[in-house]
Amino acid sequence: MLNHIENLILYEIQKGVIKERDYTYVKNQLFRLLQIEPTDQSVAFESIKYPSEALDPILDILEQKQILDGSQVARDLFDAKIMNVFAKLPSDIEEIFFALYNQKHSLATTWYYDYMKHLNYIRDERIKKNEFFKTTSVYGDVEITINLSKPEKDPKSILAASKVKSLSYPKCVLCAESEGFAGNPSRDSRDQHRLIELDINHESWFLQYSPYTYYNEHAIVLSSEHRPMKINQNTFENLLELCEQFDHYLFGSNADLPIVGGSILSHDHYQGGNYVFPIEKADTLSLWEKEGITYELKKWPLSTLVIKSTSKDDLIHKAVFILDKWKNYNNPDLSIKAYSDDVPHHTITPIARIKDGFYTLTLIFRDNQTSDEHPYGIFHPHADKWHIKKENIGLIEAMGLAILPARLKEEMKHVKAYLLNKKPLPELAMKHEKFANDILSKNQVDGQNVDHLIEQKIGQVFVAILEDSGCFKQNKEGLDAFKSFIEDELI
Numbered sequence: 017m018l019n020h021i022e023n024l025i026l027y028e029i030q031k032g033v034i035k036e037r038d039y040t041y042v043k044n045q046l047f048r049l050l051q052i053e054p055t056d057q058s059v060a061f062e063s064i065k066y067p068s069e070a071l072d073p074i075l076d077i078l079e080q081k082q083i084l085d086g087s088q089v090a091r092d093l094f095d096a097k098i099m100n101v102f103a104k105l106p107s108d109i110e111e112i113f114f115a116l117y118n119q120k121h122s123l124a125t126t127w128y129y130d131y132m133k134h135l136n137y138i139r140d141e142r143i144k145k146n147e148f149f150k151t152t153s154v155y156g157d158v159e160i161t162i163n164l165s166k167p168e169k170d171p172k173s174i175l176a177a178s179k180v181k182s183l184s185y186p187k188c189v190l191c192a193e194s195e196g197f198a199g200n201p202s203r204d205s206r207d208q209h210r211l212i213e214l215d216i217n218h219e220s221w222f223l224q225y226s227p228y229t230y231y232n233e234h235a236i237v238l239s240s241e242h243r244p245m246k247i248n249q250n251t252f253e254n255l256l257e258l259c260e261q262f263d264h265y266l267f268g269s270n271a272d273l274p275i276v277g278g279s280i281l282s283h284d285h286y287q288g289g290n291y292v293f294p295i296e297k298a299d300t301l302s303l304w305e306k307e308g309i310t311y312e313l314k315k316w317p318l319s320t321l322v323i324k325s326t327s328k329d330d331l332i333h334k335a336v337f338i339l340d341k342w343k344n345y346n347n348p349d350l351s352i353k354a355y356s357d358d359v360p361h362h363t364i365t366p367i368a369r370i371k372d373g374f375y376t377l378t379l380i381f382r383d384n385q386t387s388d389e390h391p392y393g394i395f396h397p398h399a400d401k402w403h404i405k406k407e408n409i410g411l412i413e414a415m416g417l418a419i420l421p422a423r424l425k426e427e428m429k430h431v432k433a434y435l436l437n438k439k440p441l442p443e444l445a446m447k448h449e450k451f452a453n454d455i456l457s458k459n460q461v462d463g464q465n466v467d468h469l470i471e472q473k474i475g476q477v478f479v480a481i482l483e484d485s486g487c488f489k490q491n492k493e494g495l496d497a498f499k500s501f502i503e504d505e506l507i
C-alpha cells in the first residue's frame with residue numbers, strides 16, 4: 017500500500033497538481049482515509065502514467081480488508097475521495113483559470129482539462145479503451161466510437177443502487193450543486209469535480225469537462241438553475257457568446273424535445289469543445305446570399321442549413337425567424353408535421369462557431385413524430401438498424417460522431433468469427449446475421465480485411481441511421497422541398 021501512495025503523490029507533484037511542500041499533509045490525509053497506521057517508513061516508488069495505476073491496487077487492498085464491498089460502484093465512489101485529497105477549492109481553481117484566460121483563452125482550457133485528468137475526474141485511461149475509427153460515405157468521412165469507458169454495472173452495484181432512495185439534492189447529475197458531492201450507489205461521486213463559473217449574457221453558467229470525453233476537450237456548459245432544455249433566442253445568443261469567450265471551441269445544444277433531444281432534457285446545458293466534426297467538412301449543395309447573411313444547404317443526411325454573417329445580431333434575429341418558421345412548417349408528402357393538436361413536433365439542433373470573422377450557426381431541422389410503423393420516431397433510427405443503435409440521435413451524433421454501445425465489441429467478435437470461419441452466431445449476436453451476410457455477399461473476406469470490412473459496414477449503418485433522422489431526404493423530392501422551404505419562407 018505505502019508504495020502506491022508514494023507513487024500517487026509523486027504523480028501529482030510531477031503534474032503540478034500539488035507542490036513538494038504539500039507532501040506530508042497529503043500523506044497524512046491519505047493514511048487517515050485509507051485506514052492505515054501512520055508511519056515514516058520509506059519505501060521504493062516509481063513514476064506512473066495514470067492515477068489508476070496507483071488507485072487500482074489501493075482499491076484492491078481495501079477490498080481485501082473488507083473496507084470496500086467488491087462492487088465497481090464502491091470503488092468509483094472511493095477513488096474520488098482519494099483524489100479529492102489533492103484537489104484545490106473551486107475558487108482557487110477559478111483564480112488560476114482566469115489568470116491564464118487573460119493571457120490566452122486556450123491556455124486556461126488546456127490547463128483546466130489537464131488538471132481534471134490529473135485528478136482522475138476525466139478518466140483518461142478508461143477513455144483510451146474506447147474504439148475509434150473513421151469510415152467513408154457519400155457525405156464525407158463519418159466517425160465512430162464504441163464507448164467502452166463507462167463501466168457496465170455489475171450485479172452488486174445494481175443491487176446497491178436499488179436500495180438507496182432517489183435523490184432530491186442535487187436535483188440531477190448536471191446540477192452545479194454536484195460539485196464536491198460524495199455520491200451514493202445510484203449517483204456518481206463528484207468529490208473532485210470542479211466547475212468554472214461563467215457569465216453568459218448576464219446569467220450564471222458553469223463550464224466543466226465530461227468525465228467520459230467523446231472527443232478532444234469535450235466541454236459541458238450548464239445553467240446555474242435546474243430548468244428544462246429550451247431552444248429559443250437565448251440559446252442562439254448564448255452559443256455565440258460562448259464562441260466569443262472561447263474562440264477556439266465550437267458550441268452546440270441538444271434539441272429540446274424528446275426523441276430528437278439528448279438524454280438529459282431536464283437541465284439546460286450545452287456541449288462544446290476543441291474539435292472539428294464531420295458535419296463541418298460536408299459539401300455545400302446550394303448557396304444563397306441576402307442582406308449580409310449567407311445560407312448554405314449542406315450535403316448531410318440530417319436536414320442542415322448553415323447561416324453566416326459578420327453581424328451577430330442579424331444572425332440571431334434570422335435564426336429565431338427560421339426556428340419559428342420550422343415550428344409551423346408542414347409537408348404531408350414528406351410526413352413532416354408541425355403539431356398534433358397542441359403538441360409541438362418541431363425543433364432545431366443548433367451549433368455555433370466563429371470562423372474567418374463570421375458568426376456561424378448550423379441549424380439541423382428535427383421532427384419528433386411517431387407513427388404505428390415507427391413507434392420510437394419517424395425521424396429516428398428505424399428498427400432494422402437497432403442491432404447497432406436504438407438510442408436518440410443527439411447533438412454529437414447529428415454532427416457525425418457516432419457513440420455506439422459497448423456491447424458491440426463482444427458481438428462483433430462473433431460476427432468476425434462467422435465471417436472468417438462460418439462459426440455460427442450465438443444468440444446474443446443473432447441480430448447481426450443480415451449485417452454479416454451483407455458483408456459476405458459483397459466481399460471476399462479474409463484475415464487481412466475483416467476488421468476493416470466490419471468497421472465500414474458499421475459506418476454505413478450509422479449513415480443510414482442519420483438518413484432516417486433527416487426530415488427532408490437527400491433525394492430529388494426531399495431536396496427540392498427543402499430548397500423551396502428555404503427560398504420561399506426563410507430567406
Ligand SMILES: [Zn+2]
Nearest residue numbers: 188191242283
Ligand atoms: Zn440539474
